Amino acid sequence: MPELEIQPFSEEHLEGAAALLEERHNRHRAVEPALPQSVNFRGEIESLWGMAHRSGAAATRNGELVGYLLGVPRDEIWGSNMWVEYAGHAVREPELVRDLYAVAAEEWVARGRDRHYALVPATDPGLVDAWFRLSFGAQHAAAVQETPDSTADSPAGVVVRRAEREDIEAATALDLELARHQERSPVFSQIAPTAVTEEDRDEVLTDIDDPAVGLFLAEIDGKAVGELLMVPVERSSMHVGLARPERAAFLAYAATVPEARGSGAGLGLTSAGLAWAREQGYPVTVVDWRETNLLASRFWPARGFRRTFLRLYRAIP
Numbered sequence: 032m033p034e035l036e037i038q039p040f041s042e043e044h045l046e047g048a049a050a051l052l053e054e055r056h057n058r059h060r061a062v063e064p065a066l067p068q069s070v071n072f073r074g075e076i077e078s079l080w081g082m083a084h085r086s087g088a089a090a091t092r093n094g095e096l097v098g099y100l101l102g103v104p105r106d107e108i109w110g111s112n113m114w115v116e117y118a119g120h121a122v123r124e125p126e127l128v129r130d131l132y133a134v135a136a137e138e139w140v141a142r143g144r145d146r147h148y149a150l151v152p153a154t155d156p157g158l159v160d161a162w163f164r165l166s167f168g169a170q171h172a173a174a175v176q177e178t179p180d181s182t183a184d185s186p187a188g189v190v191v192r193r194a195e196r197e198d199i200e201a202a203t204a205l206d207l208e209l210a211r212h213q214e215r216s217p218v219f220s221q222i223a224p225t226a227v228t229e230e231d232r233d234e235v236l237t238d239i240d241d242p243a244v245g246l247f248l249a250e251i252d253g254k255a256v257g258e259l260l261m262v263p264v265e266r267s268s269m270h271v272g273l274a275r276p277e278r279a280a281f282l283a284y285a286a287t288v289p290e291a292r293g294s295g296a297g298l299g300l301t302s303a304g305l306a307w308a309r310e311q312g313y314p315v316t317v318v319d320w321r322e323t324n325l326l327a328s329r330f331w332p333a334r335g336f337r338r339t340f341l342r343l344y345r346a347i348p
Contacts, residue, residue: 033092037134040087040099040184043078047096048089049073055152056273061341064152065175065315067277075118075272080104087119088134092126095118098122102139102147105346110346111163113139115149117273125157132165136347145347146168151273153338162343169322171342173274176335178309178316180301185249186295193305194239194246194258201255202235203227203246207257208286220324245307249287250294256291258283259300261307270317274340284319292326300333 040048049072060066077083079101099119102113113136122128136147150161152173185191194202210224238246238260249257249324264270264279282304287296308316318336320327332338 032054035097035129035130036091037088038091040080040089040101042080044077044089044096044099045073048076048099048121049095051099051123052076052118055121055155057272058337059152059154062264063175063337065177065276065279066339067273067279070273072118076101079116079119085091085169086138087136088131090122090131097124098131100128102134104144105148110146111144111150113144115147117150119150119270125155125161128161129165130159136325138231140347144158145188147345147347149343151341151343153341159341159343164343168342169347170294170344171269171319171327172338173270173317173319173320173340173342174202174331174336174338175276175279175315175317176337179335180307180309180315181311182335183298184307185302188251189295189299190250191247191296192250194221194235194238194248196236196238198248198255199232199235199298200257202246203231205248205255205258205286205288206231206265206284208288209284212286212289212326213321213324217325218321220321243311245304245311247300247303247307249291249300251294256294257287257296257300258284259304261304263313264317267317276310276317277305278314280304280311280313280316282316289315297330328343 052072082103085103089096090098102115105112105114110308120128123239149162152157182272207224210222211299213220214223243263245261247259260283262281262283264275267281270281285300318331320331322328
């Protein structure tokens with residue numbers, strides 16, 4: 032086999048990288064056809080290449096591009112980071128990603144950027160394994176399912192209804208539940224729960240009034256014990272680019288109070304959310320979760336959601 036050559040990624044690699052990315056996406060869509068069909072692959076890569084402080088590597092054999100990897104920094108809320116975004120890598124052979132990362136990461140770490148994230152197709156076990164053998168682990172998942180033609184009624188004793196303006200106190204209190212849960216083991220989220228602000232109240236009231244949004248509450252014995260928010264996928268900052276179906280509802284938030292877990296409140300809320308997506312004419316629905324959130328990472332796949340992308344993470348000691 033001809034010797035592999037790795038060099039810094041440059042503008043001359045854009046055309047070949049777009050072809051490789053298209054190949055990867057076509058393989059992905061063969062398994063998960065809900066993903067977008069119409070993608071400007073070169074445009075996706077050019078948007079990364081045009082960002083400040085981007086860097087990466089390209090692999091060639093006999094002058095032919097066989098793999099590339101591009102990293103870009105995000106907001107410092109993620110630490111001293113570099114991200115391999117949805118369009119940030121594609122390879123002919125999964126093992127090549129390890130060689131590319133070895134070259135690219137050397138520069139990242141030398142610049143003090145020691146928290147690395149990679150968005151990887153979840154349906155490609157060979158590619159996921161290659162990243163895992165670089166000491167990355169699964170941090171977050173994006174998922175999709177076809178919006179069902181029908182949904183079950185709420186379990187006995189659980190009432191699910193649209194939130195109204197009079198529910199503002201209950202709704203804003205439930206907005207803190209997910210953050211409280213993910214602050215604990217084994218998630219250990221650094222986004223700590225905070226007190227409800229007037230801005231929070233205004234946002235909830237905006238959601239209640241917005242006809243393009245579905246905000247639902249679950250009640251048991253007249254007490255609000257759970258909340259679920261449905262919005263168009265265009266309002267998602269995670270389901271973008273190659274991960275954004277062309278017409279989709281986004282299940283943006285769901286939480287129940289600890290004492291109501293196992294009551295069926297989550298099932299009732301999910302049924303209401305999927306019914307809303309169907310009534311709004313969305314053929315598919317997307318959601319995402321922390322893989323270390325044991326409840327979410329089990330609940331959503333059991334409701335029919337299929338992982339499309341994994342966000343992998345590695346911190347350099």
